Amino acid sequence: MQFGCKERFFCVLASILILISCGGGGDGSSFVPASGTGSSLSGVASKGRISDGTVEVYAIAANGQKGGLLGSTTTDSDGYYNLLIDHQGPIMVEVTGGTYIDEATGQSIALTETMRAALPEATGSINVAVTPLTEVAVRIAESSGSMDSTKIKDANDLMSQLLGDDIVTTFPTDCNDPTDFSAADASEKNYALLLAAISQMSESSGMDIPAILDALEEDLADMEMDQTCGDLLTGIDDFLASEDNKTGVQEATDLVTRIEDIADNGLAPTYRIGDGYFQYRTTENSANNNFRAYFSVSKSGMPLNSADDIDTVTLRDPDNTEISASNTGFWNGKYYSYNCRTTPCSESGPFAETGLYGTLDPLSPGVYQIEVQLVDGQTITSEMYYPGQLALPVVDSSSMQAQWSNGDLVLSWTNPTDEPNWQEVDQVRVVLFDVDYNDKVFVTLNTTAETVTLPAELLNKAAAIGTSGISSWQVQTRAYDQYNMNYARGNSNTKALAYALGYSFIQYRTFEDTNTNHYRTWMEVRTDGGLAADGDFVNYRLVDSSGNQVTPANTPSVWTSPFPYLVYNCMATPCSLADSTYQESGYMAKYDDLPADIYGLKADTNEGTLTTQVSYPGKLELPVIAGSSMQSQWSAEGDLILTWTNPTGETNWSKVDQLRFILMNTDGFDLLAVKINPNADTVTIPSDVIEDAQALGGAVTGVTLQTRAYDKNGINISRGISWYTLP
Numbered sequence: 001m002q003f004g005c006k007e008r009f010f011c012v013l014a015s016i017l018i019l020i021s022c023g024g025g026g027d028g029s030s031f032v033p034a035s036g037t038g039s040s041l042s043g044v045a046s047k048g049r050i051s052d053g054t055v056e057v058y059a060i061a062a063n064g065q066k067g068g069l070l071g072s073t074t075t076d077s078d079g080y081y082n083l084l085i086d087h088q089g090p091i092m093v094e095v096t097g098g099t100y101i102d103e104a105t106g107q108s109i110a111l112t113e114t115m116r117a118a119l120p121e122a123t124g125s126i127n128v129a130v131t132p133l134t135e136v137a138v139r140i141a142e143s144s145g146s147m148d149s150t151k152i153k154d155a156n157d158l159m160s161q162l163l164g165d166d167i168v169t170t171f172p173t174d175c176n177d178p179t180d181f182s183a184a185d186a187s188e189k190n191y192a193l194l195l196a197a198i199s200q201m202s203e204s205s206g207m208d209i210p211a212i213l214d215a216l217e218e219d220l221a222d223m224e225m226d227q228t229c230g231d232l233l234t235g236i237d238d239f240l241a242s243e244d245n246k247t248g249v250q251e252a253t254d255l256v257t258r259i260e261d262i263a264d265n266g267l268a269p270t271y272r273i274g275d276g277y278f279q280y281r282t283t284e285n286s287a288n289n290n291f292r293a294y295f296s297v298s299k300s301g302m303p304l305n306s307a308d309d310i311d312t313v314t315l316r317d318p319d320n321t322e323i324s325a326s327n328t329g330f331w332n333g334k335y336y337s338y339n340c341r342t343t344p345c346s347e348s349g350p351f352a353e354t355g356l357y358g359t360l361d362p363l364s365p366g367v368y369q370i371e372v373q374l375v376d377g378q379t380i381t382s383e384m385y386y387p388g389q390l391a392l393p394v395v396d397s398s399s400m401q402a403q404w405s406n407g408d409l410v411l412s413w414t415n416p417t418d419e420p421n422w423q424e425v426d427q428v429r430v431v432l433f434d435v436d437y438n439d440k441v442f443v444t445l446n447t448t449a450e451t452v453t454l455p456a457e458l459l460n461k462a463a464a465i466g467t468s469g470i471s472s473w474q475v476q477t478r479a480y481d482q483y484n485m486n487y488a489r490g491n492s493n494t495k496a497l498a499y500a501l502g503y504s505f506i507q508y509r510t511f512e513d514t515n516t517n518h519y520r521t522w523m524e525v526r527t528d529g530g531l532a533a534d535g536d537f538v539n540y541r542l543v544d545s546s547g548n549q550v551t552p553a554n555t556p557s558v559w560t561s562p563f564p565y566l567v568y569n570c571m572a573t574p575c576s577l578a579d580s581t582y583q584e585s586g587y588m589a590k591y592d593d594l595p596a597d598i599y600g601l602k603a604d605t606n607e608g609t610l611t612t613q614v615s616y617p618g619k620l621e622l623p624v625i626a627g628s629s630m631q632s633q634w635s636a637e638g639d640l641i642l643t644w645t646n647p648t649g650e651t652n653w654s655k656v657d658q659l660r661f662i663l664m665n666t667d668g669f670d671l672l673a674v675k676i677n678p679n680a681d682t683v684t685i686p687s688d689v690i691e692d693a694q695a696l697g698g699a700v701t702g703v704t705l706q707t708r709a710y711d712k713n714g715i716n717i718s719r720g721i722s723w724y725t726l727p
Contacts, residue, residue, distance in 0.1 A: 041071075042082045043117075043128040044171045045095040046195065049079035050111055053098030055130075057083065060090035060118070064146025065348065078174070090149045091122040092138070095130045103175045104199040106244050117168055118156070120149035126169075132195055133159050133167045136220070141301045145351030151301035154270045158223075158300040161267050163191055164258050181247045190255040193247070197235030204238050205231075207679065208654040215679045220267075221572045222305060229263035269300045271309070271372070271380050276355065278368055278386035282490045284394050291363050291389075293325065295370055295382065296355035303354040305572065306330065311373045313356055318366025325358030335439045336462050338454065341427070341446050347458055350465060363389070387481045392490035393419035395428075395475040400495050402473070407456030407501075407600065407611030413475050413492075415450055422447075424488070429476040432462070433494065434502075435526065436580050440470050456613045463503040463524065464714040471500045471526055499536075499610055500526040502586065504601055506594060506616040510720045512624050518553060519594040519619075523601040523612060524586035531585040534558045538604040540587040545598045556589035563697045565670040568689055571658065571677055577689055581696065582673075594619075617711060622720035623650035625659075625705045630724040632703075638687030644705065646681055653678075655709045655718070662704035663690075665697045672700070678707070701726055 061067035276295025502524030564581030596618030
């Protein structure tokens with residue numbers, strides 16, 4: 001089966017959240033492990049040696065989440081720790097609290113964040129260094145929303161390429177102790193210098209560590225590191241030349257050569273085929289029944305950015321004959337899971353998964369072979385067993401009902417219990433989609449369930465994935481084989497929600513004219529899968545946690561995008577244009593004062609009241625990019641080149657998570673939203689992207705410059721806004 005390149009579509013994955021700073025360490029060979037039974041765990045916590053830090057060791061549960069606590073201890077004055085654990089399997093080591101000496105400044109700093117390391121298998125005597133690089137590896141391993149031994153290994157191997165040795169079992173030496181540094185081996189020295197270089201990058205640039213981490217995080221996503229390797233090299237040189245360098249060495253030739261090679265050639269990823277299925281699907285219209293294949297593909301423990309890594313895919317049947325497929329494509333999913341097979345229901349996620357799918361000719365039982373040829377020449381293989389065709393009964397969409405209740409969404413349907421093969425159904429699953437039919441929430445239910453209530457908090461978090469909220473839903477019947485492969489599925493028709501709540505926020509907005517600063521609320525609403533209008537609503541109000549209605553500073557109104565706009569994402573390298581356009585509608589209002597609280601946003605309709613909850617952390621004033629600092633130039637090819645000066649010295653610059661520039665037409669309506677890293681001060685928008693944007697709503701004449709901050713759930717809680725008119 002050949003999956004054609006022409007049928008791929010592209011999405012940008014949720015960014016990995018990375019936590020890095022600088023570190024030292026010590027000679028691991030000098031440390032005596034704990035004695036006794038079970039696994040003996042010995043290690044060092046280093047971001048600079050972390051003294052009096054709390055070390056906790058957790059199992060990684062079967063569902064890929066952090067499991068039970070296995071043991072805890074405290075680091076000594078040199079950052080070392082040891083303890084016994086009674087466990088075999090993957091583990092997570094977490095370090096919190098304590099203090100360390102920053103090599104680049106010589107200052108004592110309190111550790112205010114959690115630093116982690118993961119090991120794919122804990123057995124016998126094991127060494128685990130906990131450093132900024134191991135924290136990065138953990139973030140990579142959990143980027144799909146869960147982790148296992150394979151993801152942990154692949155992520156550790158990826159980050160170890162920076163060092164040229166294992167970042168978990170190698171203990172970085174102490175840059176602040178010339179004697180320890182001199183006695184360490186080459187890998188231990190390079191580890192410490194690499195961590196110190198990151199701290200030096202922060203000191204030299206004036207950017208705080210979170211901003212440095214954001215840049216490293218984005219560069220790791222494409223394996224290229226073409227943006228930050230140069231900064232790391234400069235950091236190494238600056239640290240070695242600084243007065244705070246206590247190592248006694250003035251050069252690090254091997255480490256520099258290694259990073260230069262990564263800058264030129266990138267990191268070497270490990271690809272793997274993961275879960276999937278060969279499946280027979282039944283639908284309400286039997287003419288659309290089909291056989292289907294899907295399997296996930298990961299890259300060093302992470303979902304793929306796009307299908308660009310994949311050249312061809314070949315499937316072979318149990319007779320080793322190549323089989324063809326149609327309607328092939330690349331699936332890039334990010335969603336929440338809501339498990340109601342146990343009481344009470346439990347939420348998890350968000351999860352991210354990428355893979356390939358296709359429609360097949362009728363399948364016979366047996367083992368099917370999968371071969372994926374990557375563009376870099378690698379070949380990965382897997383096999384899956386298909387037990388044979390099973391036609392499951394399908395829920396009739398006419399029985400599906402939806403009702404809003406105080407912000408919760410209550411769904412109900414009738415199971416086809418009298419139809420053939422109902423006894424083969426192992427699970428009922430409700431899937432909620434956005435307006436582009438991207439999965440937002442998977443709800444897992446027992447076969448006796450015919451209703452489920454989805455809480456407002458879950459729906460708002462799901463709506464924050466992507467650019468639109470939940471718009472429609474489907475009920476699925478599912479059967480699984482002994483390998484837990486979903487080999488049969490019955491899909492109802494997708495049904496639009498009469499009123500769909502999407503992305504909601506409360507934020508503080510700052511402007512160049514501070515007299516216009518204000519709080520803004522937004523409540524995205526759609527009707528019957530389309531855009532909302534004034535006539536759809538009776539009233540809008542905001543209520544605090546005590547039930548008091550908050551008086552707005554203006555008259556709340558329904559706002560609807562007059563036409564779609566494009567999104568061009570430069571948070572990752574290279575920049576990429578989203579596959580679909582975006583168009584929004586909802587209620588917005590201004591307020592003079594909104595303290596931190598949990599608020600209810602309520603919209604009264606002719607069919608009842610829509611409510612969503614927003615947890616607002618309180619006022620955050622972001623710095624504003626001066627419109628006068630922006631310069632623009634059109635290249636001979638028609639590209640638009642923008643440059644500007646970031647207010648990095650102003651209060652709360654470190655809180656800026658993203659820059660977003662909105663290209664507008666003469667009427668001030670959005671044509672193109674450009675997402676940019678906060679460390680960038682220039683962006684080039686290709687001519688074809690400009691042309692596509694202008695085709696939607698006329699010539700580009702101005703730019704809205706935004707600084708943005710987000711909370712842990714991806715809710716935009718603050719913006720700094722200015723404007724620039726193109727000459």
